Ligand SMILES: NC(=O)C1=CN([C@@H]2O[C@H](COP(=O)(O)OP(=O)(O)OC[C@H]3O[C@@H](n4cnc5c(N)ncnc54)[C@H](O)[C@@H]3O)[C@@H](O)[C@H]2O)C=CC1
């Protein structure tokens with residue numbers, strides 16, 4: 218799968234808000250059909266609004282908790298059943314909740330791994346497909362104010378790199394890439410601010426020091442679209458920062 222996305226079928230997790238919503242909009246605007254997965258009650262109104270703008274037959278409303286493997290598998294199958302194929306998967310849903318680190322690992326890392334296996338099962342062996350996993354700069358340079366979150370994102374990067382080689386060695390025509398944004402202006406960051414301010418002072422100082430200007434979710438969606446459409450990108454880790462823009466890292 219390469220080049221244009223028009224007519225292709227995509228699935229996006231965390232589609233009700235932030236980066237997932239911006240990516241879903243970008244895909245729909247480019248002519249793809251989108252299976253929109255989220256746990257939020259906002260998903261219905263989001264899908265209705267996207268349906269009005271891009272055509273209700275182009276968006277599938279799929280309420281689902283990505284940390285529930287069976288529910289996630291059903292939502293993947295539903296997308297293929299509804300639209301006839303599965304070509305693009307963006308494993309993007311995530312939470313920032315150090316106090317509930319067990320849940321965090323399930324949502325942020327387990328769902329990316331199970332989403333990748335679901336994609337491998339459902340994508341066409343002939344046509345192939347492309348997977349993009351949302352990690353973070355914290356997966357490249359772990360941050361002291363979010364150790365479990367950083368570990369989940371490092372895990373996504375390691376999984377993406379290893380799975381790229383696994384797929385290549387097995388001759389499976391699926392590309393897999395990961396995106397690593399710095400701070401993005403989304404609900405996650407707005408809510409995290411309050412939690413971080415209740416941490417011990419030296420940790421707050423470290424967080425404040427690492428916080429740069431927040432980027433717009435649409436800018437991150439452009440990076441995800443680049444990883445989807447550029448057929449030369451496989452096993453790519455794309456870091457996105459406010460001052461430097463897009464940088465591919467090893
Ligand atoms: N905002 C930021 O600064 C950065 C965010 N990221 C990552 O980007 C991804 C998207 O986050 P944002 O758009 O920033 O946040 P967001 O909070 O706006 O969107 C996350 C979405 O995931 C959904 N979600 C959470 N738990 C879920 C579950 N169990 N099942 C299904 N859906 C679930 C939420 O309902 C929400 O709609 C996350 O993986 C996050 O870790 C990465 C780097 C920076």
Ligand SMILES: CCCCCC(=O)/C=C/C=C\C/C=C\C/C=C\CCCC(=O)O
Nearest residue numbers: 353399400406409410413424425427428
């Ligand atoms: C430097 C942030 C890198 C992005 C990490 C990420 O993937 C998601 C983080 C989510 C929330 C935290 C983001 C930024 C918080 C940084 C500083 C907050 C400082 C507190 C304050 O001064 O309000």
